[in-house]
Structures are given as C-alpha cells and as structure tokens.
Amino acid sequence: MTNLTDLGIAAIRKGVVDGEFTATEVATAFNAAVAEAQVSLNAFIVITPEKALEAAAKIDADRAAGTPLGTMAGVPIGMKDLFATHGVQTTAASKILEGFMPQYESTVSQKLWDAGAGMLGKLNLDQFAMGSSNETSAFGNVVSPWRRPNDTAPLAPGGSSGGSSTAVSARLAPAATGTDTGGSIRQPAAFTGISGIKPTYGRCSRWGVVAFASSLDQAGPMARDVTDCAIMLEAMAGFDPKDSTSLNLPVPEWTANLSGDMKGKKVGIPREYRLDGIDPDVAKSWDDGIAWLKDAGAEIVDISLPHTKYALPTYYIIAPAEASSNLARYDGVRYGLRDLPDGAGLQDMYAATRAAGFGPEVKRRIMIGTYVLSAGFYDAYYTQAQKVRALIARDFTEAFKLCDVILAPTAPSSAFALGEKSADPLEMYLNDVFSVPASLAGLPAMSVPAGLDRSGLPLGLQVIGKAFDEQGVLNASLALEQRAQFTARPAKWW
C-alpha cells in the first residue's frame, strides 16, 4: 500500500480517478498527519478535518455517479490564513482578527474548491504576511520539519508562507496556497525543499485575500514538484471582475504544455545577483543550475539588471506605504478585536485596539509606511521609490530582449534558526534580496529545490520569466527539477 501522504496532486487525482484509493482515504490520511504534527510544527492556525472529509465525500460520490472530476479532485490542501474562507476563522495570523468569520469566500479558494480540492485547515503565516521566517505570527512561530544533522535547534520554515512550506515539506498536505509580496512563496519553498510559483501580477484574483501591499500581492501554489504547481496554478488563476487589477486573459494550459526541453531557449544570468560574499554553497547550486539548463539545451547569456541594488530599499518603501493604508481598516469599529478602555473616546479606542491587536513587525511597517507617505517626505520616499520601481521593471524588459528566462538563487542562504535574525529587522529584510526585484516588476517567478548545502539543508533556484510567461518559467523549472533529482526530505522527528 502506498503511503498516501507521500503523494502529490497529480498522483492523488490519478489514484482517485482510477479507483486505486478513495478521496476519503486520502483526506483521512492527511487529517491524521496534520493532527499528529500540530503541536510540534504549529503549521496550522485552525484545522478543519471535517471540511477535508466533506469535500472528499463529494468527490467519491461524484466518481461513483460518473460525474466528471475537476483537476484538483480528491486533493486536500492547506489554505494560507490570508485567504478569507466562509465561516472559517480568518486571521492573517493577527490578534486583531482573532475570531473573525468571513461571510464570503475568496475567489482563489473558491476556484480550488470548485476544482475538487478540500481544505485541511488554515495555515499559519507571518502576521499580515510581513516577515521572512514566520516568527511574526500572533499564533506562534511555525517550525520547519528540517533540522541540521545532529542538531535539534528549530529552524525557520521561511516566510511569510511558513505554514504552507512546512505543511507541504512535512507531508501534512500535498499542496498549499501561498501569497507572495516580496518572496513569500519562493523563499519558504527554497527553505523547505519544495516548489512554489508566484505568477504574473494579476493572474490570481486578490478578492478576499487580506491585503498587505496591493500592488505586489499575488497568490500562487506551493507543492512537491513543478507539475503539481502547474496543475494548481491553473485552478487558481483567471480573470475576476471583482478585482480591478486582475488580468483579463484566458488561463493557458500550462500543465498540458509542460516541457523540460530548453533547446532554442536563452537563459540570462544577472551579474548583479552575484553579490560580494555570496554563500559558496548558494553560488555552487547556481552554477549547478546553469549546467543543468545547458544540458537541457539552453544557451546561457550574461545579462545585467543594473538597478538591482535599489530593489530592497524600494520595496521597503512601497510595501509599508501600501500596508499602512491597507491596515487602517482594522480599527475595532466593525469586526475583529476591540479594546475600549473605561471612558475611552474614539481615538483612545483606535489606539488601544491597534496597540493590542498588531504585532511589533506590523507596527514597524505601519510606522515606516505612514512616515514615507507623510507631508514633506512623500516625494523624497514614495515618489522616488515609484520611479526606481519603474527603472527596475525596465531593467527586466531590457534583459528579456536577450533571454527568455532568468536564473538566480532564491535566497542568499539556506534556512536559519528561529530567533537567529529576529532581533535585527534589517538582516531579516536582506533575505528578500533575490526575490524582491521580480515582485516589483510584477513578473512570474518560481523556486525549485536544487540540492542540499553543507549543513544538509535545502537550497532553491529561482527562475524569473517575462510577464504572462508562466509557461517559460514552469518549463525551465521542470528542466532543473529533472536534473536536480532532489529527493531529500526531512526525517520525521515530530
């Protein structure tokens, strides 16, 4: 008997369709894995085994009745707790939304249910998706299933989609949703040895997703391999009239057109990403990636993205600016936490509620954002950042005249220990150095496992593509995956 929790999306659907096992058996197996790991890994904020079983029962009934099954049929998934789920607590990992039960379902989660997926639970994350280690959650940090050899120090699963990365790599879920504002899908995927793609900005509807930075936020899948990511992204993507920034384009058949053949393709290697003092293991895995793509038939070209060094400062102006405004709605008036001290007026209620409800990193970013938008500083910071953002996007446009996709590391290192960087926000922000430029330019980008570093922890490689060219990104990622032969998985200790 196959261990059902070892299977990914494609294998589960196939097994269910072929009658090898039932969707209910799959849901039951994953529910058990989730329950068993919850105390040690803390990947979920809310677990919903009944939802997983309910969806599975429907699939089994549909199959019995001969009803056509969707592309995610019988696949139980984890839902990042940034997506509003009808009647299931949605918190963005913040106290300010504790107990909030949406009376609506996000477009992306609804599409997944419509494709036949079921929900195992709501996944932990950095509070309001602000963080790179999942240490800012109000519901405790997520622990990576990975450990250094002969070391029990808990490691960061990456962030902000740390619950998602842990759940998928620990085999608590075959796949999970993530969201990526500056690397929140790619970096945790890299840290935990799984795959994850952030599509072109606008591919997935933001309707019903708790907003962090509206011009950057994009949902995407996190799964065991490239094929599973393609299947799940197809289910998640699509035009949504309820989101003005949604792309009004048909969803391509990414899965059907997957190919690891890179003949005739040019792969750009951005020289600015080869930072001084780059981790030698990261540099080596990058070189491996170059060799693999060459082996797949690609031509390697050197490219330049001259404004790369301005990407992080630009990101840390624009994202907090938007966040400071997006988070103004959490005011204690209509839903979520309300802290109303005795005899307090409206302003006191705002202050008390927001002081009690938001964590320190969220407050830090609200203050940064408020500062950069304030009178007298707006032009120096926000306007300037928008100009630089345009230059960064132009860098990519120029580079894509010379190549089809860009290959780079996903993160500057493998997973660090919990607590290792949380005292110094700047050091934490540096983790996003390779992922932020593609976010600012709105481009599709994917992380796939490339191998293990000297301490036995996964490293990811990042493929960045042209706008709308998820296919190019998926195909190059598949070529890497086929050659990386990444089979390492965390030894079960939980």
Add this chain to the structure above:
Amino acid sequence: MSSYRIQGDTGEWEVVIGLEVHAQITTNAKLFSGAATAFGAEPNTQVSLVDAAMPGMLPVPNFECIRQAVRTGMAINAQINKWSRFDRKNYFYADLPQGYQISQLYHPIVGEGAIEIQLDDKNPDTKKTIGVERIHVEQDAGKLMHDQHPTMSYVDLNRSGVALMEIVSRPDMGSPAEAGAYLSKLRTILRFVGSCDGNMDQGSMRADVNVSVRKPGGELGTRTETKNVNSVRFVMAVVEQEAKRQVALIEDGGKVVQETRLYDPDRNETRSMRSKEDAHDYRYFPDPDLLPLVLDDAFLEECRASLPELPDAKRQRYETALGLSAYNASVLTAEVETARWFEVLLTETAAKANKPEADVAKQAANWLISELFGALNKLGKSLETSPISPAAGAELLALVADSTISGSIAKQVLEKMLETGDGAALIVERDGLKQTTDTGAIEAAIDTILANNGDKVEQYKSGKEALFGFFVGQTMKAMQGKANPQIINELLKKKLA
C-alpha cells in the same frame, strides 16, 4: 470685480469667495460597489462587503458614475482628462470604514471649466464668468448617529461609498449674491444634465465655502473654509457673516487663521471647528487597488451625444426663436422640470391651436408663469405635483388661442380644472363659458349700459377717455365675461363716437 464691499472702520474691504461643492451623483449603485443608494433607507441596509471594508475587499469602479462626471464636465465646457487616477486620502474616523477615502487628488477626471452667472435676469450687464478649477470623483463617508444611545454613537454605512463629484470653483466670486447665483446655476446645470438631483435639504448637494477679505485690489487674505453648508441662502449668509467677522477681527488687530469652520443657522454665525495646527496629514497616494482610469473617444462621444440642451442655450433659444422676454426665458430655464413642462405645453398648444410654436409661446409662457404658478402656489403644490398636465394646460390655452374663451374666463376654467380635474373643453361646454361673438347681444348690452350711465358718457365725451375701460368692464360683466373683448371694443368705440 464685484462692487460688494464690507464697510469697516478703516475703510472698504473686498470679499473673495471660492466654493467646493459636493454633489452626489445620481446612480443606482455606489462608486466602487454594487450597493444601492436610495435616500432614507433603514440604517445599514445598503451596505456591501466593500462598503464595510471587510478584509480582502476590493473596489471596482462603477462606470455610470464616471460617465455622469464626464457629462457634467462637458456641460461646463471643461477639459476632460482621458487619463485620470484615484488616490487614497487617509484618515481615521468611525464613519470611514476603509480608513481612507478614495478620491482624486493628483489627476482629476475633469479639469478647467467655467460657469456663467447673471445676477439680474433683466440686465445682461450683470453677467459674470466663474471659473471651475476641477471636478473629481470620490466616495462619500457614512454617518454617525449620536442620539441612539446615552454613551455610544452608532454608525450608519448606507452613505459609505456613495459617489460624489467635488466641483471646485476658482476664487472668482466677490459677494454673497455672486456665491448664491453660482451655486444656483451649478445646481440648475447638474439637474439639466441629470448627474445630481440637487436636493440640498437631503444633503445630495452641499458646499464648503472659502472666504477671505482684503483691501480693494490688495493681496489675498488668509481664507477660512466653512464646511457642509446645505442651502443657497445659508451659503450667502456664511459669506456675509464670515466676511464681517474677518474684517472686525483684522481691524481689532487680530489675524485670520486658516481653519475649518461650521455654520450655525440658528444663530447665523460661523464657529471654529479645527485649526490648521490639528489639520490632518492625509497621506494621499495613488490607490494600488485601482488602475488608472483611461477614457476612449467612443466613450467621450457617447457622453457628449447624451447631453441635453443646457440652460444657457435653452434660455437663448427661448428669447430669439420663441420671442420670450429675458425674464420669462430665465424663469422657465431655472429648473429643468419647468423647462420640460413648458416645452410639452408649447408643443401641445401649438398642435391643438394649429399654429407655429413661436405664435403661442408668449401666451404659454405668461400663462405658466403668472397663472399656473400662482394657482399651484395657493395649493402648496409644485409643477412636479401639479394636478394639471401640460396637455391639459394646452387644451385650455388652445381654447383661448382660437377665441373660444377669453383670457378672464380662462382663469375661471383653470380654477375649475384644479378643483375637479376635468378637462378645459368639458368645463367650458358644461358651464356654458364659450365666448359670445353675437354682435346683436353685445350691442344690446352696450346700449343698456350707456343708457344707465348717461353722466359717464358725458364725461367721456368731454375728454375723460379713461372711462373707456369702465364701459368695457361693465359690458363684459353684463355678458358674464363671455363676450369677445375685441368686438366689445369695436362696438363701444362706434357707439361713443
């Protein structure tokens, strides 16, 4: 420059006025959500997830609101910006669920335009052009209710997200009368265009009044802004009171501070609301949830084609093509309902009397303005609630036009129409009010009157010609008003010769 001056101890002062008018756009749905906008609904019954700013909700522009703003801009000959953008104005208040208002600071949809006012309808020399700096589209806030609970305020979000146009004038007005005329004219234009119902008492139109004073021709003074003034009369009062207050303050050695003020109609005074020191820093920035608003030529063409004849053009046409007096043309075009009513009346009257419109226009205008308005006024009704339709009015006017009844009988008929709701022809027939053209009967009546008033006949013949009217009146009375006045005139002249 207006000749209006405030007389201070140190001499004359000029007043400089600019208005920012908030006009609620007439649409069924809010600016960025599908929720309804009907006035007076139960609290919190017209609120979508977007209006309540639930987590993850996103705004989607309602193109009908955009269309109405563009049409309004076109109606004041303004520049229409084919590329505009929405910005967020950030501040915390309980009636503002998002914590920001979506507005247009940096790139408004409508740029420079102008509105012509005329202070005296009968005097074209009192015309003046008031510049409009911009029109932008923005969301309204909800409403706080302070009288529902002893210690708490309640929030009604029905108005939250309703579409407003903010119409910003240049500081081109110099007197309360000019400010009043501008606001009235703007309201008329909005109602003609159909982009705002102009109901100031329901708050669908309200003005922020910017006032400063200066010595004639001097440097501009510091202005104050009196918020949310909701009638033409109050706007004029605000200008007057605020200008007087500022002059007194300056002449007492004080300084006007730039501040927001409120008008208290009961005490007819303005009061400080907050000063510049506690002014908000609104941290405007482009709304990242919305793409720039790009208008194509076909859309603009459709907007232009859908514009009705506007008040100035209509008034002009009434004067030149219909031969109406400047005053009548102005009265008939002051309200869109009046103009509509008049035009149906005119068309129907011309058709019934089988005459060109220009031949019956003066009669129709005079009747509408002097007869119908008066009668409706007595009944406490307006044209919208008039029991008489334009077609019914035309039936009456046609009877006068073809001499079936006289003008004085027409007054009686109108009264009976209002009383009974019956048609004019039916009333005339039933009550035997047809005008007599039977010269024999009229002659007989004249003979009796002349015989009974020998002394007056003498006086007339010795030069007191004013008595002619007396004889006409007596004859008409004897004929119970039903004689043709022209025939009476002719016969009397002959007999008194």
